[in-house]
Each structure stands twice: as structure tokens, then as C-alpha cells.
Amino acid sequence: QSLRSSKRQWSISDFDIGKPLGKGKFGRVYLAREIKSNYIIALKVIFKEQIEKYRLHHQLRREMEIQTGLRHPNVLRLYGWFHDAERIFLILEYAHGGELYRQLRKLGHLSERQAATYIASLTQALAYCHEKDVIHRDIKPENLLLDHEGRLKIADFGWSVQSRSKRHTMCGTLDYLAPEMVENKAHDYAVDNWTLGVLCYEFLYGVPPFEAESQKDTFRRIMKVDLSFPSTPDVSAEAKNLITRLLVKDSSKRLSLPKILEHPWIVKNADPMGICPK
């Protein structure tokens, strides 16, 4: 019986609960060990009362169905789940390296090799998700984790959707929202391509491209695609070219995921194993 056998009925008594790893609006994540196998996991504990209060059953169910079905080296695994009277427990892969966000804040900005390696990993993970008709829609540094080798893992599919048609739901924090989402227009897979451009900028400069004092100003900058590149840090023309070809208002004109992987800046700088040696 291993974690991977999703047939197994789990219960809290199967796990030793360790330190809290993080908390969100609806619950917390704890380090935990499956007692029989000694396997280390992350246990996300969500309070049913919170889910009922905010009417998020369908969203949580969708997150569970979607993430259970995804198998990719850059997508955090959801091994299974169980519940008791008050709580729902998600048995998640433990990312030993923690949040990419923390690394970015500590370093200020990333090297071009590190940034390109993360963008390539994200692109491959998104291409896989899009093949499975999943749009993540909420890719931001807080949802990106690192494993023990420094490999990127997309977590938190809470806002993702299994989509064959255009979507209308507003979600995500402002900085990463594509114009069509800001305008609450129908949107599709290309929102994730826009977000790759936002993340690439933030990895290289340490701040998101449309940051502003107020939400209104961020909205305005996104809608105008008010993009400018600071003189420092000194970033290559190829990197700026990729960012410029992703942060395009017309979603049909954004560089496609396969074309991102063929872009000269990615080909030249990304580490094929997804792990950038320090």
C-alpha cells in the first residue's frame, strides 16, 4: 500500500503531523509523515465550515479532480484525500525547497539562466495542463514551489478550470491578470501565456511589470500594456524580446507555448534538466 495507490482509504491516524508550512484563507498546510511508509508529504487541511461559508465546494472538488489527474515533473502531485466531520485533508507532494517567492525576495532578482530555466519548466508544465484542457489562471510566485533539487513545481490549482470553452470567472491577484481577465471578458488558455511574460519580467527585475500604487493604476497599466524596462539590472535584449512577445493585449498574438521553448533566450539559457546549478 503506497501513497500512490489512490484506492486506499486514508485517515488522520495514518499520519504524524509536523510543523505548519503555510496557511491560506481556508486552511493550513502541515509537514506530515505517512507512518507505515515513512513517506514525507504536505497535508493541506481545509475546514468544511469555511468551504460551506464561501460556497467553494465546486471549486475545491475541481482542484482535487484536476490535480489528482495531473502527472508532470513540474506539477505538484495530489496523491489523494480524505475527510472527517469538520475537515477535508489533501495529501500533497512535499516540496522541500519551499516557495520560489522566498528565493526571489532573498536574491532580489534571478540570473538569466535561473529565470530562463524556471520559465521553460513553467512552459512545459502549462503545455501539459493545456493538453489536458486545464487552464491554471493563477500562476504567481506564491503558487510556485521548489523541490529538493531546485526544480519548479506549480501548486494550488484552486483557481484552475477544466475548460473546453472560453471562461468568464474573475480570479487571481491583479499583477498577474491578463487584460481580458481584467476586463472580465471571455478568456482562454492564452491567459497563462500572458502570466509567463509577467513572471519572466518579475524573475529578472524583482518586481512585476505593471506594479502600481493602487489597484486602479495596476488595472490601467495592464489595459494599456504599459511596459517599460529599467536600466538596471542589465537584462539581455533576447529576454526583453520574449517578455514583449508575451505581454501582448491581443491574446491570439501572444507567443505560443511551443514557440516559447524555441525562443533564442530560452534555448541559450534554460537548463534542460530544469535545475539551474547555483
Ligand SMILES: Cc1cc(Cn2cc(-c3c(Cl)cnc4nc(-c5cn(C)nc5C)[nH]c34)cn2)no1
Ligand atoms: C491552505 C494553503 C496554504 C497554501 C500555501 N502552501 C503550500 C505549501 C506547501 C506545499 Cl502544498 C507543498 N510543499 C511545501 N513545502 C513547503 C515549504 C518547504 N520549506 C522548506 N518551506 C516551505 C514553506 N511549503 C509547501 C505550504 N503552504 N496553500 O493552501
